Amino acid sequence: xxxSLKIIIIIAAxxxxxxxxxxxxxxxxxxxxxxxxxxTGDGQSLQEEPEIISDEKGNSITGMPSDTVPSEQGxxxxxxxxxxxxxxxxxxxLRDDIFNEGYFSVFDILAFLDDNGTIxxxxxxxxxxxxxxxxxxxxxxxxxxxxxxxxGWPERNVxxxxxxxxxxxxxISISEAxxxxxxxxxxxFQKEIQRKKDxxxxxIVPEVIIRTPGDGSMVFEDVEIEAHGLRSDIxxxxxxxxxDAVMTLGDNGEIVYGLNWYESVGTxxxxxxxxxxxxxxxxxYNRCGFVYEEGSFRFEGFIGNHIHIPADSRVINSPExxxxxxxxx
Numbered sequence: 332x333x334x335s336l337k338i339i340i341i342i343a344a345x346x347x348x349x350x351x352x353x354x355x356x357x358x359x360x361x362x363x364x365x366x367x368x369x370x371t372g373d374g375q376s377l378q379e380e381p382e383i384i385s386d387e388k389g390n391s392i393t394g395m396p397s398d399t400v401p402s403e404q405g406x407x408x409x410x411x412x413x414x415x416x417x418x419x420x421x422x423x424x425l426r427d428d429i430f431n432e433g434y435f436s437v438f439d440i441l442a443f444l445d446d447n448g449t450i451x452x453x454x455x456x457x458x459x460x461x462x463x464x465x466x467x468x469x470x471x472x473x474x475x476x477x478x479x480x481x482x483g484w485p486e487r488n489v490x491x492x493x494x495x496x497x498x499x500x501x502x503i504s505i506s507e508a509x510x511x512x513x514x515x516x517x518x519x520f521q522k523e524i525q526r527k528k529d530x531x532x533x534x535i536v537p538e539v540i541i542r543t544p545g546d547g548s549m550v551f552e553d554v555e556i557e558a559h560g561l562r563s564d565i566x567x568x569x570x571x572x573x574x575d576a577v578m579t580l581g582d583n584g585e586i587v588y589g590l591n592w593y594e595s596v597g598t599x600x601x602x603x604x605x606x607x608x609x610x611x612x613x614x615x616y617n618r619c620g621f622v623y624e625e626g627s628f629r630f631e632g633f634i635g636n637h638i639h640i641p642a643d644s645r646v647i648n649s650p651e652x653x654x655x656x657x658x659x660x
Contacts, residue, residue, distance in 0.1 A: 381592070390581040392605070394592025396564045399603050400433040403499040407440050410506050412469055415449060419497070425463065426493050427567075429646060434565045437478050437503055438463050438493035460520035461648055462491040468505070475508035475516075479639060482599025489516050489626055489635030494646045496565060500601050516635075519627045520648070527649035534649050539576050541586060542656035543613045551585060561590075561605060562643050573625050574642035576653045577607055586610055590643075604641035607655060619659040625650045 385391040401419035408414045422443045424435040442463075445452035453466040465474045476492055477485050481500035488495075527534060534556045541549040558571045559578045566572070580586045589609030593602045607623070608615045615621070626636035628651055647653070 388581060388584060389587040390578070390589070391609075392561070392590045393608075394605075396562065396592065396603065397594070399564050401435075401497055401499050405440070405497070405499070405501065405503075407444075407503045407505065409441075409450065409468065409504075410471070410474075412450060415444060417443060419499075422497075429494065429567060429570055430496070431563075431565060431567060435497050436493045437476060437495045437497060440497065440503070441465070441468070441505065457517075459524055460491075460517060461524050462520060463493045464517075465492075471507060473508050473510050473513055474505055475513060476506070477504045478502065480599065481601045482597065483639050486633065486638050487635055488638040489519060489630045490638060490640070490645075491520065491648075495640065496644050498601065498603075515629075519629065522627070523648040523650060526651075530649070534571050534647065536576065536650060536653055538652040538654075539580065540652060540654040540656070541580070541610060542654070543610055544619075544657050545611060545613045549586070551580060554579060556647070557582065565644065566646065571647055572643055573623060573645040573647055573653055574605060574607065575647075576625075577610070577642070577655060589614065591615075602641075605643040606641060610655065613657060617659075619657065621655050621657055623653070623655040625653040627651045 381394045383391055383393050403419070405417050405419060406414065407417065417440060419435075422435045422439055424430040424439045425442055426436060426439070430436065441450070441452055442454070444450045445454075450468055451470070452468045454463050455466060456462070457464050466472065468474055476495075477488070478495055479486060479502050480498050483502070485502075485504075536554050536556055537552065539551045539554045541551075543549075554576065556571050556575050557579050558569050559575050560566075560568060561574060561578070562570075562572065574590070577586070577588050577590075581588045587610070588607060590605045591608040592605050595602050606615075607621045610621060613621075622637075623642050624631065624637040625645065625647055630636045631652075631654075642655075
């Protein structure tokens with residue numbers, strides 16, 4: 332897909348999403364006590380200023396995670412099998428190599444329902460893909476999922492189900508998919524793990540792309556992404572997320588970044604994530620800011636890679652590319 336066409340598609344889709352959920356014109360809360368309207372740039376003063384961590388290179392992180400453990404009753408829909416509720420406190424993750432206690436993935440919900448006899452799921456772990464695979468649910472095969480956070484929308488994703496972090500107020504639907512479709516997803520996962528093995532267990536991304544209005548396109552090749560532990564509340568030490576690509580480039584002196592913690596954005600009342608608010612001289616304002624995607628070029632854009640998991644929550648294996656780019660809606 333040509334870049335221009337890709338940007339047009341993303342802007343059109345993002346316009347719908349942002350206007351209904353992550354609208355910059357609405358009330359944005361980088362901190363629990365602060366409300367900022369990005370349309371005017373005005374914010375209420377804080378009784379206590381948010382913590383700001385900065386380094387000698389000019390990189391900065393504003394705000395800190397707060398109350399991120401899921402606690403509200405959740406809901407999951409499984410094809411023509413049924414709709415089910417669950418208590419997050421009862422769910423333990425199978426991926427304790429990724430998640431800290433109290434946190435879990437979409438797949439872990441299915442494993443919990445299987446354990447308590449609500450559904451009958453056969454599954455196995457595939458080392459070559461670094462993910463759990465569903466063999467069948469109630470004797471039916473080829474399952475995939477749609478998931479999105481508070482204020483989001485249904486979107487096609489090519490992302491491991493046991494990596495997708497659960498959050499309160501989340502929508503989850505499991506449905507049967509085409510066998511050929513899943514096979515293609517699995518091939519992408521296998522290629523990622525083979526790439527990681529070929530690099531001696533390191534996550535070395537062939538292309539990290541930054542597109543800004545001021546600097547244009549910057550392409551950094553063969554970037555070894557280092558874990559920074561930004562979301563040490565959710566993830567085990569050493570877990571690498573998409574936002575680590577930006578932080579690694581900052582460490583290397585390739586760019587200067589600013590990250591900001593958001594409690595909520597517009598009608599999305601529950602966000603609780605860091606976002607990239609600044610790269611070099613370009614900082615979020617009005618209806619303009621940075622978005623991102625990662626994965627295989629085969630699924631770039633809204634056909635699988637551009638999904639609304641904030642970059643600090645999106646665990647990566649060894650994608651073909653990571654791209655942060657600037658849009659205005």
